Amino acid sequence: MATRTSARRSQQERTRTTTGALVAAARDLFNSDGFSATSLDAICTKAGMTRGAFYHHFSNKEHIFREVYAADQKELAVIVRRAFQAEQDPWDGMAAGCRALLEASLEPAVRQITLIEAPGALDWSTMRGIQAGCKDQMRRGLSIAIEAGCIPDRPLDPLTSLLYGGIGEIALDLADSTDQRTVLEGSLAELDLVLAGVAGRDTPGCAHKDRVES
Structure with a gap:
């Protein structure tokens, strides 16, 4: 039980870390370049994430x-x-x-x-x-x-x-x-x-x- 709880907590922490990095990168780019000019590739690059990681948590821009x-x-x-x-x-x-x-x-x-x-x-x-x-x-x-x-x-x-x-x-x-x-x-x-x-x-x-x- 303790092991499963620890695993879930670790997964939740990884999820928060990934989504937090993507949201922070997106906010910076939306602020500097605007929504229309910001691409998903730019968000992923700035966050240090792959497109796969992005689409695991977000459906689109x-x-x-x-x-x-x-x-x-x-x-x-x-x-x-x-x-x-x-x-x-x-x-x-x-x-x-x-x-x-x-x-x-x-x-x-x-x-x-x-x-x-x-x-x-x-x-x-x-x-x-x-x-x-x-x-x-x-x-x-x-x-x-x-x-x-x-x-x-x-x-x-x-x-x-x-x-x-x-x-x-x-x-x-x-x-x-x-x-x-x-x-x-x-x-x-x-x-x-x-x-x-x-x-x-x-x-x-x-x-x-x-x-x-x-």
């Missing part, structure tokens, strides 16, 4: 791009979660998470993969499915803010779609801009006003603070 994109979305979710958890007040955490996501979208590789290459490499339904985890994360943050009294109780689904969609559009604007920092600062200022409006305040912050301080 779209498949490995999907894995690259999903990995980037998971990393962005971690960035947002850490920003949220760093704030004691959940509504401040929501604002911090939104800002962190937009700041992260300025990173060249993230911008190239998630905002420029993905729409051409993946169909809309696939992208939406991969993004579902990040959207659900925002929904959970809003739910926590409601429970804490930061914003009035309201239907979560339309509010989540409104805020998540708006953040996505801002990120696309940043990707197209030649002056990203100016666009980011202006967008963050408007975001603060939108979040303040959602909380029923004239200025950003948690709505329940007024009740505590009054």
